[in-house]
């Protein structure tokens with residue numbers, strides 16, 4: 283539950299990053315010395331990587347760890363104001379240790395970022411240790427339950443074996459031993475993989491609340507003289523909420539896939555096979571960005587679809603938004619993650635496929651596209667016939683859109699180079715296309731995984747309704763991104779018109795099952811914590827009860843009347 287907290291907590295980083303980083307990067311001796319007491323909450327730790335001046339650019343982090351062979355110690359230091367560690371969760375007041383990422387200096391050379399366990403508070407008194415200046419960074423957009431903190435280290439000494447040495451090592455004489463792969467020290471793949479499941483949970487909660495409320499809320503007049511209809515009967519309300527419902531199912535399946543893939547590949551890595559790490563990094567970075575951006579926007583759609591009561595904290599939707607939205611920033615800012623997937627994986631794979639290499643994994647379609655490019659194009663050149671009913675043909679359409687946008691980005695870089703720009707400038711001047719390519723690749727992966735999952739469903743009725751959701755997810759994505767498909771020659775204007783008509787039919791088909799489909803998430807009232815989303819639908823009575831509990835209603839006449847209003851009146 284540590285990486286799927288219902289509400290942010292000060293121990294999230296201890297459970298979600300400090301312990302997993304020890305598991306991934308500590309030696310057996312260090313596990314003994316640190317993991318056991320950390321598991322028993324004697325040691326409470328955080329993951330202190332980001333500094334005031336750098337969060338994204340890891341190579342730019344300034345904190346130093348300089349090895350002193352005369353005392354067999356590292357000296358940890360924050361050399362500048364911008365090097366002060368800034369943001370780590372639980373750092374301000376809760377943690378007594380931190381895994382500090384610092385530039386390792388030994389024998390006069392810098393060997394880049396490595397992880398060090400630094401005690402920061404006395405284990406008994408909790409007073410900051412000598413050379414440690416630590417505190418909370420102040421109020422934030424949300425996460426008020428978490429003491430995100432700052433940490434300034436003033437020549438703090440720690441023993442040699444406080445550096446996490448499962449991969450890289452420093453010998454007692456200061457000799458640096460390289461890790462088997464420089465990429466192993468990056469980490470963060472675990473949390474990014476878990477965040478995909480968090481996106482699914484945020485969507486499931488939000489659409490459960492909004493769809494249940496839309497089934498009990500009656501408003502306006504559909505047919506003159508008839509009773510006010512459920513707002514869920516309005517086509518616009520269905521058009522807002524049913525694609526979110528479909529995405530909640532889609533991301534649930536992607537979250538499971540991401541977790542399984544993380545487990546499989548990290549197992550290989552522990553066995554010394556690093557070959558799949560690039561795929562895991564690219565997939566976790568891209569899907570973390572894709573699903574959090576989509577979920578972030580969808581939570582707001584759900585809130586606004588509940589009208590005024592959606593803006594009340596009683597709906598829980600404001601809290602879901604405030605707690606979810608930083609996932610677009612932390613654990614790798616989304617744009618940067620999309621660029622990683624494109625530049626470090628998709629374009630590299632495109633170039634390998636272009637010289638005939640057979641690709642594996644989620645980019646195997648780029649080999650197919652490369653082979654296609656070598657075959658003579660059909661004279662018609664037009665878009666293939668479009669079936670708005672056949673899921674496999676829609677998966678293929680998404681695959682071709684992704685291949686087309688990866689090619690467009692790769693060609694943009696080529697054109698920029700031909701204009702005489704440097705490598706770096708050529709990439710920067712193609713970064714909008716690179717992000718679009720990553721987005722299209724991730725979208726294809728999500729649609730494909732959704733359709734693949736249907737093959738595992740035995741119950742015919744369940745398979746039918748999930749297929750309707752998958753169709754809606756795929757066609758809505760097609761409609762929302764019709765420009766990409768039209769530009770790639772994968773869609774014609776008449777076909778786009780048919781897609782819009784089919785979406786309306788699907789909304790109508792889903793209407794009878796909508797409430798059952800959110801009940802199927804099985805999110806109990808305690809977990810939802812929402813008056814609007816109550817399972818019993820008894821909203822108004824509980825809304826009134828909730829309001830009466832407001833602290834402002836503790837007295838009939840609030841003290842502000844006597845303190846401010848009355849004196850003000852007497853002066854007018």
Ligand SMILES: CCCCCCCC(=O)SCCNC(=O)CCNC(=O)[C@H](O)C(C)(C)COP(=O)(O)OP(=O)(O)OC[C@H]1O[C@@H](n2cnc3c(N)ncnc32)[C@H](O)[C@@H]1OP(=O)(O)O
Pocket residue numbers: 284285294295298299329331332337338339340341371465466468469470471473559560563611612613614615618622626
């Ligand atoms: C409960 C939990 C709540 C969560 C609270 C939030 C916690 C946090 O936010 S912790 C801090 C998160 N911070 C980040 O994620 C930092 C994001 N920035 C980065 O990851 C890096 O700066 C990055 C990747 C963008 C660029 O790094 P840089 O050193 O320039 O690497 P770059 O040159 O792009 O790539 C070098 C190689 O490493 C690979 N690589 C990069 N990152 C990774 C990784 N994480 N894993 C594996 N490989 C990686 C690249 O694919 C590339 O491989 P190749 O050489 O084969 O192409």
Ligand SMILES: Cc1cc2nc3c(=O)[nH]c(=O)nc-3n(C[C@H](O)[C@H](O)[C@H](O)COP(=O)(O)OP(=O)(O)OC[C@H]3O[C@@H](n4cnc5c(N)ncnc54)[C@H](O)[C@@H]3O)c2cc1C
Pocket residue numbers: 295329330331332335336337338339368369370371425430608611612613614615617618621
């Ligand atoms: C709630 C919360 C909790 C956090 N918890 C932790 C924690 O526990 N531990 C920890 O170490 N950190 C933590 N962080 C910090 C977080 O990891 C960083 O904020 C995040 O990595 C983004 O880095 P930054 O803040 O420097 O933003 P920047 O990288 O400065 O981003 C600002 C803008 O610059 C753009 N940009 C940056 N680089 C590039 C590029 N190469 N190409 C194109 N555009 C670029 C970004 O897209 C963005 O639009 C937390 C942050 C938040 C909000």
